[in-house]
Amino acid sequence: MDFDFAFMFEAFLAALHYLPTTLLLGFLPLVFGSIIGLGIALIRHYKIPILSVLFKWFVTIFKAIPVVLILLVSYLVFSDSVDKIADSLSWSIRFSDLDRRWIAIFALTLYATSGLSEIFRGALASIPKGQIDAAYSIGLTNIQVLRRVMIPQVIPLALPLLNNTLISLIKASSLVSMVSVVDILNGALIEANVNYRYLEAYIAVSLIYWAVCAAIEAVTAGYGKYANKSRRRQFA
Amino acid sequence: MIEIKNISKSFGKNNILKGIDLSINKGEVVVILGPSGSGKSTFLRCLNFLERADAGEISIDQTKVEFNKAKSKEILALRRKTAMVFQQYDLFHHKSAIENIVEGLIIARKIPKHKAYEIGMDLLDKVGLKEKRDAYPHQLSGGQQQRIGIARALALTPEVILFDEPTSALDPELVGETLDVIKKVAQTGVTMIIVTHEMSFAYEIADRVIFMEDGVVVEEGTPKEVFEQTREERTKQFLARFAYAR
Ligand SMILES: Nc1ncnc2c1ncn2[C@@H]1O[C@H](COP(=O)(O)OP(=O)(O)OP(=O)(O)O)[C@@H](O)[C@H]1O
Ligand SMILES: [Mg+2]
Numbered sequence: 001m002d003f004d005f006a007f008m009f010e011a012f013l014a015a016l017h018y019l020p021t022t023l024l025l026g027f028l029p030l031v032f033g034s035i036i037g038l039g040i041a042l043i044r045h046y047k048i049p050i051l052s053v054l055f056k057w058f059v060t061i062f063k064a065i066p067v068v069l070i071l072l073v074s075y076l077v078f079s080d081s082v083d084k085i086a087d088s089l090s091w092s093i094r095f096s097d098l099d100r101r102w103i104a105i106f107a108l109t110l111y112a113t114s115g116l117s118e119i120f121r122g123a124l125a126s127i128p129k130g131q132i133d134a135a136y137s138i139g140l141t142n143i144q145v146l147r148r149v150m151i152p153q154v155i156p157l158a159l160p161l162l163n164n165t166l167i168s169l170i171k172a173s174s175l176v177s178m179v180s181v182v183d184i185l186n187g188a189l190i191e192a193n194v195n196y197r198y199l200e201a202y203i204a205v206s207l208i209y210w211a212v213c214a215a216i217e218a219v220t221a222g223y224g225k226y227a228n229k230s231r232r233r234q235f236a
Numbered sequence: 237m238i239e240i241k242n243i244s245k246s247f248g249k250n251n252i253l254k255g256i257d258l259s260i261n262k263g264e265v266v267v268i269l270g271p272s273g274s275g276k277s278t279f280l281r282c283l284n285f286l287e288r289a290d291a292g293e294i295s296i297d298q299t300k301v302e303f304n305k306a307k308s309k310e311i312l313a314l315r316r317k318t319a320m321v322f323q324q325y326d327l328f329h330h331k332s333a334i335e336n337i338v339e340g341l342i343i344a345r346k347i348p349k350h351k352a353y354e355i356g357m358d359l360l361d362k363v364g365l366k367e368k369r370d371a372y373p374h375q376l377s378g379g380q381q382q383r384i385g386i387a388r389a390l391a392l393t394p395e396v397i398l399f400d401e402p403t404s405a406l407d408p409e410l411v412g413e414t415l416d417v418i419k420k421v422a423q424t425g426v427t428m429i430i431v432t433h434e435m436s437f438a439y440e441i442a443d444r445v446i447f448m449e450d451g452v453v454v455e456e457g458t459p460k461e462v463f464e465q466t467r468e469e470r471t472k473q474f475l476a477r478f479a480y481a482r
Contacts, residue, residue, distance in 0.1 A: 138392060
């Protein structure tokens with residue numbers, strides 16, 4: 001078997017061109033999912049009636065659905081409803097004009113949210129109850145307790161755990177060709193379609209995924225060291 | 237003047253507080269004694285609504301609040317007249333010593349920052365921890381943490397400070413310094429309710445001692461009356477357990 005290093009490099013460059021898309025598909029769902037996930041975690045932490053039960057089911061269900069299915073169903077729902085909704089609101093937007101990446105971001109957000117909400121829920125639960133009592137005892141309101149005591153301790157606790165989610169998202173983003181988004185994988189495959197040198201293309205892309213994930217791990221490790229050094233939050 | 241009437245609290249079927257009355261004069265130091273599980277912590281926690289009592293009322297300085305009916309505004313107002321010192325100190329872990337002290341002033345009381353920090357530094361001095369201004373809780377010993385906890389309570393110049401076993405989580409050699417700070421604060425005329433198992437400290441600091449068991453006040457009087465001229469059999473039994481420790 002001959003392995004064409006030159007073509008691998010070519011595919012590598014072609015794929016690299018789409019790195020921003022892959023990063024976008026990793027980071028945006030992480031950010032959106034974290035915001036929504038924190039909201040869900042708070043609703044469940046405070047046991048807000050109806051909503052907390054609703055989101056409990058949301059989390060249970062979405063934890064069990066493969067990301068491919070979320071992606072495909074989102075695509076079908078969007079393709080079916082965007083034109084209708086746009087018509088009824090007399091917007092000029094068409095489904096065919098829509099950047100497909102938004103569908104991917106939507107689906108990946110849905111995929112990440114349940115796990116993220118569990119991370120934040122765990123972090124919320126690990127704040128010592130006594131500190132919250134103390135915060136109320138000095139006369140803070142519910143919102144102030146949340147903003148001044150809980151959130152500032154939840155974020156640093158959750159942050160290092162987000163790297164796993166980000167890595168899952170980056171890897172899951174390789175499926176977006178199913179909704180015709182070109183990411184690094186798809187970009188390399190387009191190159192290989194010409195000469196059928198798929199192995200070279202796959203390996204080239206693997207290298208990029210590996211480098212991205214290694215970078216994420218390095219940043220996390222650096223943060224962990226920083227957090228340990230400043231040791232601002234230790235839960236005795 | 238603080239007046240507490242008929243405070244009752246159950247957890248499920250367990251009736252923990254069975255109608256406790258207590259009135260406290262300004263500047264008075266009341267020590268509550270009682271066996272484990274008698275409801276001492278629950279009593280203190282009900283006073284500032286960390287637990288919601290089922291019945292009873294409290295008035296501090298003409299403001300009367302019924303425990304079971306209080307709205308969040310009244311609860312907040314009441315909490316701003318009280319402060320609490322906790323057994324486990326419960327400092328905010330993500331804040332330095334001084335930040336712990338000024339938090340309530342700046343956020344709850346809306347006092348300007350520089351003013352709050354001035355007050356905070358004075359209090360750090362008072363509890364003997366001026367040099368620990370920027371230390372985080374995990375960098376402080378238990379005794380130091382508790383002294384910061386006391387400063388945090390004092391900062392709010394509350395009508396009454398509630399102490400729930402302030403030294404029972406401390407190593408024996410750190411108890412003394414913490415009790416000394418509490419004594420010093422008591423001398424400045426701050427009204428206090430203190431739950432403690434430190435009998436000689438109770439004897440020394442209390443204007444009035446209350447012995448509580450099973451959610452009721454069994455006996456009440458000056459330290460001399462309760463410790464030396466004990467009337468109730470149950471109090472005698474309880475105190476006998478500490479006879480050697482004294
Ligand atoms: N949140 C709660 N839910 C259910 N039961 C509780 C709760 N808090 C306290 N209790 C119960 O109420 C009773 C009184 O507890 P409390 O903490 O007031 O006692 P205490 O006098 O402070 O005891 P100790 O000296 O051990 O601190 C105990 O039997 C305890 O189990
Ligand atoms: Mg207790």
